[in-house]
Amino acid sequence: MSDLQAAAARAMACLDLTNLNDDCTSEDIKALCQKANTRHGPTAAVCIWPQFVAEAHGHLLGTGIRIATVVNFPGGDDPAEEVLDLTEKAVADGADEIDMVIPYKALMEGHPQLVPALVSRVREAAGSARVKAILETGVLGDADLIRQACTGALEGGADFLKTSTGKVAVNATPVAGRILLEAIRESGEPVGFKPAGGVKNTADAAAYLDLCDEIMGPDWARPATFRIGASGVLTALLATLDGEDAPVETAGY
Template structure:
Protein backbone atom coordinates (compact mmCIF):
# COMPACT_ATOMS: atom_id res chain seq x y z
CA UNK A 1 0.00 0.00 0.00
CA UNK A 2 1.33 3.43 -0.94
CA UNK A 3 1.80 5.89 1.90
CA UNK A 4 0.25 9.22 1.05
CA UNK A 5 1.75 12.32 2.65
CA UNK A 6 0.12 14.98 0.51
CA UNK A 7 -1.54 16.85 3.38
CA UNK A 8 -0.29 18.09 6.73
CA UNK A 9 -2.74 15.76 8.46
CA UNK A 10 -1.35 12.79 6.50
CA UNK A 11 2.17 13.82 7.43
CA UNK A 12 1.18 14.05 11.10
CA UNK A 13 -0.48 10.63 11.06
CA UNK A 14 2.60 9.05 9.56
CA UNK A 15 4.92 10.85 11.99
CA UNK A 16 2.80 9.65 14.92
CA UNK A 17 3.25 6.04 13.79
CA UNK A 18 7.00 6.68 13.52
CA UNK A 19 7.40 8.56 16.82
CA UNK A 20 9.75 7.43 19.57
CA UNK A 21 8.02 9.25 22.41
CA UNK A 22 11.00 10.22 24.51
CA UNK A 23 11.96 11.36 27.98
CA UNK A 24 15.66 11.48 28.81
CA UNK A 25 15.67 14.04 31.59
CA UNK A 26 17.85 14.13 34.67
CA UNK A 27 14.76 14.42 36.87
CA UNK A 28 12.79 11.53 35.34
CA UNK A 29 11.02 9.29 37.85
CA UNK A 30 8.88 6.16 37.54
CA UNK A 31 5.84 8.41 37.93
CA UNK A 32 6.89 10.76 35.13
CA UNK A 33 7.63 7.81 32.85
CA UNK A 34 4.20 6.36 33.60
CA UNK A 35 2.75 9.72 32.58
CA UNK A 36 4.74 9.53 29.35
CA UNK A 37 3.33 6.08 28.68
CA UNK A 38 -0.18 7.45 29.31
CA UNK A 39 0.39 9.87 26.43
CA UNK A 40 1.00 6.96 24.06
CA UNK A 41 -2.70 6.16 24.14
CA UNK A 42 -4.13 8.68 21.68
CA UNK A 43 -7.37 8.90 19.66
CA UNK A 44 -5.29 8.59 16.50
CA UNK A 45 -3.20 5.55 17.33
CA UNK A 46 0.00 4.90 19.22
CA UNK A 47 3.63 5.84 18.61
CA UNK A 48 6.25 3.31 17.56
CA UNK A 49 8.09 3.32 20.88
CA UNK A 50 8.81 4.94 24.19
CA UNK A 51 12.48 5.87 24.66
CA UNK A 52 13.59 6.14 28.30
CA UNK A 53 16.64 5.66 30.48
CA UNK A 54 17.42 2.00 31.32
CA UNK A 55 16.23 2.34 34.92
CA UNK A 56 12.73 3.17 33.71
CA UNK A 57 12.28 0.38 31.15
CA UNK A 58 10.20 -1.79 33.55
CA UNK A 59 7.93 1.14 34.51
CA UNK A 60 7.36 2.00 30.86
CA UNK A 61 6.59 -1.62 30.00
CA UNK A 62 4.12 -2.07 32.85
CA UNK A 63 2.22 1.11 32.04
CA UNK A 64 2.01 0.36 28.34
CA UNK A 65 0.69 -3.11 29.09
CA UNK A 66 -1.89 -1.63 31.46
CA UNK A 67 -3.19 0.40 28.51
CA UNK A 68 -3.17 -2.60 26.19
CA UNK A 69 -0.33 -1.06 24.17
CA UNK A 70 1.81 -4.17 23.92
CA UNK A 71 2.79 -3.28 20.35
CA UNK A 72 4.52 -0.08 21.48
CA UNK A 73 8.18 -0.91 21.89
CA UNK A 74 10.38 0.22 24.76
CA UNK A 75 13.70 1.68 23.64
CA UNK A 76 16.56 2.73 25.87
CA UNK A 77 19.94 4.44 25.59
CA UNK A 78 23.48 3.24 26.31
CA UNK A 79 26.85 4.97 26.19
CA UNK A 80 24.71 8.06 26.68
CA UNK A 81 25.12 10.97 26.25
CA UNK A 82 28.88 11.40 25.84
CA UNK A 83 29.68 8.28 23.81
CA UNK A 84 32.97 7.63 25.58
CA UNK A 85 32.54 4.30 27.40
CA UNK A 86 34.69 1.31 26.37
CA UNK A 87 32.96 -1.24 24.12
CA UNK A 88 32.90 -3.94 26.82
CA UNK A 89 31.18 -1.55 29.24
CA UNK A 90 28.59 -0.61 26.63
CA UNK A 91 27.96 -4.27 25.86
CA UNK A 92 27.32 -4.82 29.58
CA UNK A 93 24.88 -1.89 29.57
CA UNK A 94 23.03 -3.51 26.67
CA UNK A 95 22.89 -6.86 28.46
CA UNK A 96 21.37 -5.17 31.51
CA UNK A 97 18.86 -3.30 29.33
CA UNK A 98 17.83 -6.54 27.65
CA UNK A 99 17.36 -8.18 31.03
CA UNK A 100 15.15 -5.24 32.05
CA UNK A 101 12.93 -5.81 29.01
CA UNK A 102 14.15 -3.26 26.46
CA UNK A 103 13.07 -3.90 22.86
CA UNK A 104 15.43 -1.47 21.11
CA UNK A 105 18.85 0.01 21.88
CA UNK A 106 20.06 3.53 21.02
CA UNK A 107 23.83 3.85 21.45
CA UNK A 108 26.07 6.90 21.08
CA UNK A 109 28.83 6.69 18.49
CA UNK A 110 32.29 7.78 19.80
CA UNK A 111 32.26 10.93 17.75
CA UNK A 112 35.08 12.65 19.62
CA UNK A 113 37.42 9.80 18.68
CA UNK A 114 36.41 10.17 15.04
CA UNK A 115 37.11 13.90 15.19
CA UNK A 116 40.56 13.03 16.49
CA UNK A 117 41.17 10.73 13.51
CA UNK A 118 40.36 7.41 15.18
CA UNK A 119 37.85 5.61 12.99
CA UNK A 120 38.54 2.23 14.60
CA UNK A 121 36.98 3.30 17.90
CA UNK A 122 33.61 3.74 16.23
CA UNK A 123 33.89 0.45 14.38
CA UNK A 124 34.77 -1.41 17.59
CA UNK A 125 31.95 0.20 19.55
CA UNK A 126 29.23 -0.47 17.00
CA UNK A 127 30.44 -4.04 16.43
CA UNK A 128 30.32 -4.73 20.17
CA UNK A 129 26.84 -3.25 20.37
CA UNK A 130 25.70 -5.34 17.43
CA UNK A 131 26.86 -8.53 19.11
CA UNK A 132 25.30 -7.56 22.44
CA UNK A 133 21.97 -6.60 20.86
CA UNK A 134 21.49 -9.90 19.08
CA UNK A 135 18.17 -9.54 17.27
CA UNK A 136 17.22 -6.29 19.01
CA UNK A 137 17.23 -3.23 16.72
CA UNK A 138 20.35 -1.10 17.15
CA UNK A 139 20.13 2.65 16.56
CA UNK A 140 23.48 4.45 16.40
CA UNK A 141 23.45 8.10 17.49
CA UNK A 142 26.04 9.98 15.44
CA UNK A 143 25.74 13.36 17.22
CA UNK A 144 25.84 15.12 13.88
CA UNK A 145 25.63 18.60 15.39
CA UNK A 146 29.00 18.00 17.04
CA UNK A 147 30.61 16.21 14.10
CA UNK A 148 29.55 19.18 11.92
CA UNK A 149 31.77 18.42 8.94
CA UNK A 150 29.97 16.63 6.10
CA UNK A 151 32.88 14.24 5.57
CA UNK A 152 32.78 13.19 9.24
CA UNK A 153 29.00 12.71 9.21
CA UNK A 154 29.31 10.57 6.09
CA UNK A 155 32.25 8.62 7.56
CA UNK A 156 30.43 7.96 10.84
CA UNK A 157 27.36 6.85 8.89
CA UNK A 158 29.37 4.43 6.77
CA UNK A 159 31.17 2.96 9.79
CA UNK A 160 27.91 2.41 11.68
CA UNK A 161 26.22 0.83 8.67
CA UNK A 162 29.17 -1.43 7.94
CA UNK A 163 29.17 -2.72 11.53
CA UNK A 164 25.48 -3.55 11.56
CA UNK A 165 23.44 -0.53 12.64
CA UNK A 166 19.72 -0.96 12.03
CA UNK A 167 19.11 2.81 12.23
CA UNK A 168 21.26 5.91 11.99
CA UNK A 169 20.14 8.54 14.48
CA UNK A 170 21.10 12.19 14.36
CA UNK A 171 21.44 13.31 17.95
CA UNK A 172 21.22 12.78 21.68
CA UNK A 173 19.18 15.94 22.14
CA UNK A 174 21.77 16.99 24.73
CA UNK A 175 23.88 19.34 22.61
CA UNK A 176 23.41 22.79 21.11
CA UNK A 177 22.79 21.58 17.53
CA UNK A 178 20.71 18.46 17.00
CA UNK A 179 18.95 17.29 13.82
CA UNK A 180 19.35 19.44 10.72
CA UNK A 181 18.14 18.80 7.17
CA UNK A 182 21.74 18.89 5.95
CA UNK A 183 22.83 16.15 8.34
CA UNK A 184 19.78 14.01 7.59
CA UNK A 185 20.45 14.33 3.87
CA UNK A 186 24.04 13.17 4.35
CA UNK A 187 22.92 10.22 6.47
CA UNK A 188 20.27 9.38 3.90
CA UNK A 189 22.84 9.35 1.12
CA UNK A 190 24.95 6.86 3.07
CA UNK A 191 21.91 4.68 3.78
CA UNK A 192 20.89 4.74 0.11
CA UNK A 193 24.42 3.82 -0.97
CA UNK A 194 24.25 0.88 1.43
CA UNK A 195 21.10 -0.43 -0.21
CA UNK A 196 18.58 1.41 2.00
CA UNK A 197 18.47 -1.55 4.39
CA UNK A 198 18.86 0.59 7.55
CA UNK A 199 16.43 3.11 8.94
CA UNK A 200 16.77 6.78 9.80
CA UNK A 201 15.95 8.41 13.14
CA UNK A 202 15.62 12.19 13.33
CA UNK A 203 16.02 13.32 16.94
CA UNK A 204 16.21 16.73 18.54
CA UNK A 205 15.08 20.02 17.06
CA UNK A 206 11.93 18.74 15.33
CA UNK A 207 9.24 21.10 16.61
CA UNK A 208 6.75 21.95 13.83
CA UNK A 209 4.70 20.13 11.23
CA UNK A 210 6.81 21.93 8.62
CA UNK A 211 9.89 20.25 10.13
CA UNK A 212 8.12 16.90 9.97
CA UNK A 213 7.20 17.38 6.31
CA UNK A 214 10.75 18.41 5.44
CA UNK A 215 12.19 15.25 7.00
CA UNK A 216 9.51 13.06 5.47
CA UNK A 217 10.51 14.38 2.06
CA UNK A 218 14.18 13.60 2.76
CA UNK A 219 13.31 10.10 3.95
CA UNK A 220 11.07 9.53 0.95
CA UNK A 221 14.03 10.30 -1.31
CA UNK A 222 15.92 7.45 0.38
CA UNK A 223 13.22 4.78 0.67
CA UNK A 224 10.33 5.87 -1.53
CA UNK A 225 7.05 6.98 0.00
CA UNK A 226 5.67 3.45 0.06
CA UNK A 227 8.39 2.28 2.48
CA UNK A 228 7.99 5.05 5.03
CA UNK A 229 6.93 3.67 8.38
CA UNK A 230 8.35 2.67 11.78
CA UNK A 231 10.69 0.15 10.18
CA UNK A 232 12.52 2.81 8.18
CA UNK A 233 11.87 6.13 9.93
CA UNK A 234 11.63 7.38 13.49
CA UNK A 235 11.24 10.80 15.06
CA UNK A 236 12.77 11.09 18.53
CA UNK A 237 10.78 13.64 20.52
CA UNK A 238 8.31 14.15 23.35
CA UNK A 239 6.54 17.47 22.97
CA UNK A 240 6.14 16.90 19.22
CA UNK A 241 3.22 14.61 20.04
CA UNK A 242 0.97 17.57 20.86
CA UNK A 243 1.80 19.18 17.53
CA UNK A 244 0.97 16.00 15.63
CA UNK A 245 -2.34 15.45 17.42
CA UNK A 246 -3.39 19.07 16.92
CA UNK A 247 -2.53 18.84 13.22
CA UNK A 248 -4.52 15.64 12.77
CA UNK A 249 -7.48 17.27 14.50
CA UNK A 250 -7.27 20.21 12.10
CA UNK A 251 -6.41 22.85 14.67
CA UNK A 252 -3.44 25.19 15.04
CA UNK A 253 -0.32 23.63 16.51
CA UNK A 254 2.19 25.71 18.42
CA UNK A 255 5.81 24.63 17.90
CA UNK A 256 7.00 21.93 20.27
CA UNK A 257 9.92 22.49 22.59
CA UNK A 258 13.19 21.33 21.04
CA UNK A 259 15.29 18.50 22.42
CA UNK A 260 13.88 15.85 24.77
Protein backbone atom coordinates in the same frame (compact mmCIF):
# COMPACT_ATOMS: atom_id res chain seq x y z
CA MET B 1 -7.69 14.81 5.36
CA SER B 2 -5.28 17.60 4.40
CA ASP B 3 -1.71 16.96 3.30
CA LEU B 4 -0.47 18.25 6.66
CA GLN B 5 -2.86 15.97 8.54
CA ALA B 6 -1.68 13.02 6.47
CA ALA B 7 1.91 13.90 7.34
CA ALA B 8 0.97 14.17 11.03
CA ALA B 9 -0.57 10.69 10.96
CA ARG B 10 2.53 9.24 9.30
CA ALA B 11 4.83 11.02 11.74
CA MET B 12 2.94 9.96 14.85
CA ALA B 13 3.10 6.30 13.83
CA CYS B 14 6.89 6.73 13.50
CA LEU B 15 7.44 8.72 16.70
CA ASP B 16 9.83 7.64 19.45
CA LEU B 17 8.19 9.62 22.26
CA THR B 18 11.11 10.58 24.43
CA ASN B 19 11.93 11.47 28.01
CA LEU B 20 15.67 11.63 28.62
CA ASN B 21 15.48 14.43 31.15
CA ASP B 22 17.99 14.24 33.98
CA ASP B 23 15.20 14.59 36.54
CA CYS B 24 12.91 11.94 35.02
CA THR B 25 10.90 9.95 37.58
CA SER B 26 8.81 6.79 37.64
CA GLU B 27 5.68 8.94 37.51
CA ASP B 28 7.04 10.66 34.41
CA ILE B 29 7.56 7.26 32.77
CA LYS B 30 4.01 6.18 33.57
CA ALA B 31 2.68 9.42 32.08
CA LEU B 32 4.88 9.03 28.99
CA CYS B 33 3.61 5.52 28.36
CA GLN B 34 0.02 6.72 28.70
CA LYS B 35 0.66 9.60 26.27
CA ALA B 36 2.21 7.21 23.73
CA ASN B 37 -1.14 5.41 23.34
CA THR B 38 -2.98 8.36 21.80
CA ARG B 39 -6.55 8.92 20.67
CA HIS B 40 -5.23 8.79 17.10
CA GLY B 41 -3.32 5.55 17.61
CA PRO B 42 -0.03 4.55 19.22
CA THR B 43 3.40 6.00 18.66
CA ALA B 44 6.09 3.60 17.48
CA ALA B 45 8.03 3.58 20.75
CA VAL B 46 9.01 5.38 23.90
CA CYS B 47 12.68 6.27 24.37
CA ILE B 48 13.80 6.37 27.99
CA TRP B 49 16.71 5.92 30.38
CA PRO B 50 17.78 2.29 30.98
CA GLN B 51 16.75 2.28 34.65
CA PHE B 52 13.11 2.74 33.64
CA VAL B 53 12.88 -0.01 31.02
CA ALA B 54 11.36 -2.63 33.32
CA GLU B 55 8.71 -0.18 34.54
CA ALA B 56 7.82 0.87 31.00
CA HIS B 57 7.59 -2.77 29.97
CA GLY B 58 4.90 -3.28 32.58
CA HIS B 59 2.97 -0.21 31.48
CA LEU B 60 3.11 -1.05 27.76
CA LEU B 61 2.30 -4.77 27.76
CA GLY B 62 -0.17 -5.55 25.00
CA THR B 63 -0.02 -2.12 23.35
CA GLY B 64 2.48 -2.92 20.60
CA ILE B 65 4.47 0.18 21.58
CA ARG B 66 8.17 -0.60 21.60
CA ILE B 67 10.71 0.41 24.24
CA ALA B 68 13.93 2.11 23.19
CA THR B 69 16.67 3.01 25.60
CA VAL B 70 20.09 4.66 25.43
CA VAL B 71 23.63 3.45 26.09
CA ASN B 72 27.02 5.20 25.86
CA PHE B 73 24.83 8.26 26.28
CA PRO B 74 25.25 11.14 25.84
CA GLY B 75 29.04 11.52 25.60
CA GLY B 76 29.90 8.44 23.55
CA ASP B 77 32.97 7.68 25.64
CA ASP B 78 31.85 5.30 28.40
CA PRO B 79 33.99 2.19 29.00
CA ALA B 80 33.03 -0.47 26.46
CA GLU B 81 32.38 -3.17 29.03
CA GLU B 82 29.94 -0.89 30.88
CA VAL B 83 28.15 -0.17 27.62
CA LEU B 84 27.82 -3.87 26.83
CA ASP B 85 26.65 -4.76 30.34
CA LEU B 86 24.04 -2.00 30.23
CA THR B 87 22.87 -3.17 26.81
CA GLU B 88 22.41 -6.75 28.00
CA LYS B 89 20.54 -5.66 31.14
CA ALA B 90 18.27 -3.32 29.19
CA VAL B 91 17.31 -6.09 26.78
CA ALA B 92 16.69 -8.46 29.69
CA ASP B 93 14.43 -5.81 31.24
CA GLY B 94 12.36 -5.57 28.07
CA ALA B 95 14.06 -3.10 25.73
CA ASP B 96 13.25 -3.67 22.06
CA GLU B 97 15.72 -1.10 20.74
CA ILE B 98 19.11 0.20 21.85
CA ASP B 99 20.02 3.76 20.86
CA MET B 100 23.81 3.84 21.25
CA VAL B 101 26.10 6.83 20.87
CA ILE B 102 29.06 5.98 18.69
CA PRO B 103 32.55 7.03 19.88
CA TYR B 104 32.29 10.20 17.81
CA LYS B 105 35.03 12.01 19.73
CA ALA B 106 37.46 9.21 18.84
CA LEU B 107 36.38 9.57 15.21
CA MET B 108 37.13 13.29 15.36
CA GLU B 109 40.55 12.50 16.85
CA GLY B 110 41.43 10.27 13.90
CA HIS B 111 40.37 6.82 15.11
CA PRO B 112 37.51 5.86 12.77
CA GLN B 113 38.06 2.13 13.34
CA LEU B 114 36.63 2.46 16.86
CA VAL B 115 33.18 3.20 15.47
CA PRO B 116 32.45 -0.15 13.77
CA ALA B 117 34.28 -1.96 16.56
CA LEU B 118 31.91 -0.69 19.24
CA VAL B 119 28.77 -0.84 17.11
CA SER B 120 29.41 -4.49 16.29
CA ARG B 121 29.92 -5.36 19.96
CA VAL B 122 26.72 -3.60 20.99
CA ARG B 123 24.93 -5.26 18.06
CA GLU B 124 26.00 -8.66 19.44
CA ALA B 125 25.08 -7.79 23.03
CA ALA B 126 21.66 -6.53 21.93
CA GLY B 127 20.61 -9.90 20.53
CA SER B 128 17.26 -9.53 18.79
CA ALA B 129 16.88 -5.86 19.80
CA ARG B 130 17.47 -3.26 17.11
CA VAL B 131 20.49 -0.99 17.41
CA LYS B 132 20.25 2.66 16.44
CA ALA B 133 23.68 4.30 16.08
CA ILE B 134 23.64 7.92 17.27
CA LEU B 135 26.25 9.82 15.25
CA GLU B 136 25.96 13.25 16.97
CA THR B 137 26.04 14.99 13.61
CA GLY B 138 25.77 18.48 15.07
CA VAL B 139 29.12 18.05 16.81
CA LEU B 140 30.80 16.27 13.91
CA GLY B 141 29.69 19.17 11.73
CA ASP B 142 31.86 18.41 8.70
CA ALA B 143 30.07 16.46 5.97
CA ASP B 144 33.05 14.16 5.42
CA LEU B 145 33.16 13.28 9.13
CA ILE B 146 29.44 12.58 9.13
CA ARG B 147 29.91 10.28 6.13
CA GLN B 148 32.74 8.49 7.95
CA ALA B 149 30.45 8.04 10.94
CA CYS B 150 27.76 6.59 8.67
CA THR B 151 30.23 4.21 7.06
CA GLY B 152 31.54 3.00 10.41
CA ALA B 153 28.08 2.50 11.90
CA LEU B 154 26.89 0.61 8.83
CA GLU B 155 30.02 -1.54 8.83
CA GLY B 156 29.35 -2.39 12.47
CA GLY B 157 25.85 -3.61 11.66
CA ALA B 158 23.65 -0.76 12.92
CA ASP B 159 19.94 -1.18 12.18
CA PHE B 160 19.34 2.59 12.15
CA LEU B 161 21.39 5.74 11.70
CA LYS B 162 20.28 8.42 14.16
CA THR B 163 21.43 12.02 13.98
CA SER B 164 21.68 13.20 17.56
CA THR B 165 21.37 12.78 21.30
CA GLY B 166 19.30 15.94 21.68
CA LYS B 167 21.81 16.99 24.34
CA VAL B 168 24.02 19.31 22.26
CA ALA B 169 23.57 22.74 20.69
CA VAL B 170 22.88 21.46 17.15
CA ASN B 171 20.78 18.34 16.75
CA ALA B 172 18.88 17.01 13.73
CA THR B 173 19.05 19.13 10.58
CA PRO B 174 17.80 18.39 7.06
CA VAL B 175 21.39 18.75 5.77
CA ALA B 176 22.63 16.01 8.09
CA GLY B 177 19.53 13.95 7.41
CA ARG B 178 20.25 13.99 3.69
CA ILE B 179 23.79 12.69 4.30
CA LEU B 180 22.50 9.83 6.46
CA LEU B 181 19.77 8.87 4.01
CA GLU B 182 22.14 8.94 1.04
CA ALA B 183 24.57 6.70 2.96
CA ILE B 184 21.74 4.25 3.68
CA ARG B 185 20.64 4.25 0.06
CA GLU B 186 24.17 3.72 -1.21
CA SER B 187 24.74 0.84 1.24
CA GLY B 188 21.83 -1.14 -0.16
CA GLU B 189 21.19 -2.43 3.37
CA PRO B 190 17.76 -2.43 5.10
CA VAL B 191 18.79 0.29 7.55
CA GLY B 192 16.49 2.93 9.04
CA PHE B 193 16.87 6.66 9.71
CA LYS B 194 16.04 8.63 12.86
CA PRO B 195 16.27 12.42 13.11
CA ALA B 196 16.32 13.36 16.80
CA GLY B 197 16.19 16.69 18.57
CA GLY B 198 14.89 19.88 17.03
CA VAL B 199 11.69 18.40 15.58
CA LYS B 200 9.22 20.80 17.17
CA ASN B 201 6.09 20.90 15.01
CA THR B 202 4.18 19.11 12.28
CA ALA B 203 5.95 21.06 9.53
CA ASP B 204 9.34 19.89 10.87
CA ALA B 205 8.16 16.27 10.88
CA ALA B 206 6.68 16.64 7.38
CA ALA B 207 9.98 17.99 6.09
CA TYR B 208 11.81 14.82 7.16
CA LEU B 209 9.09 12.64 5.66
CA ASP B 210 9.45 14.57 2.40
CA LEU B 211 13.22 14.05 2.53
CA CYS B 212 12.73 10.30 2.96
CA ASP B 213 10.24 10.22 0.10
CA GLU B 214 12.68 12.07 -2.15
CA ILE B 215 15.74 9.95 -1.42
CA MET B 216 14.35 6.54 -0.53
CA GLY B 217 11.00 6.48 -2.31
CA PRO B 218 7.41 7.26 -1.26
CA ASP B 219 6.71 3.96 0.51
CA TRP B 220 9.95 3.71 2.48
CA ALA B 221 9.28 5.81 5.60
CA ARG B 222 7.33 3.61 7.98
CA PRO B 223 7.93 2.58 11.60
CA ALA B 224 10.30 -0.23 10.60
CA THR B 225 12.59 2.19 8.73
CA PHE B 226 11.89 5.69 10.01
CA ARG B 227 11.59 7.23 13.46
CA ILE B 228 11.42 10.74 14.84
CA GLY B 229 13.03 11.28 18.23
CA ALA B 230 11.13 14.00 20.08
CA SER B 231 9.37 14.83 23.33
CA GLY B 232 7.19 17.84 22.56
CA VAL B 233 6.10 17.28 18.96
CA LEU B 234 3.30 14.86 19.89
CA THR B 235 1.14 17.76 21.08
CA ALA B 236 1.57 19.50 17.73
CA LEU B 237 0.80 16.33 15.76
CA LEU B 238 -2.38 15.70 17.74
CA ALA B 239 -3.48 19.30 17.24
CA THR B 240 -2.96 18.96 13.49
CA LEU B 241 -4.96 15.73 13.40
CA ASP B 242 -7.74 17.38 15.42
CA GLY B 243 -7.81 20.32 13.00
CA GLU B 244 -6.72 22.74 15.70
CA ASP B 245 -4.04 25.42 15.77
CA ALA B 246 -0.62 24.17 16.80
CA PRO B 247 0.40 25.08 20.35
CA VAL B 248 3.22 27.47 21.08
CA GLU B 249 6.56 25.68 20.72
CA THR B 250 8.52 24.88 23.86
CA ALA B 251 12.21 24.36 24.36
CA GLY B 252 13.72 20.91 24.74
CA TYR B 253 14.26 17.68 22.85
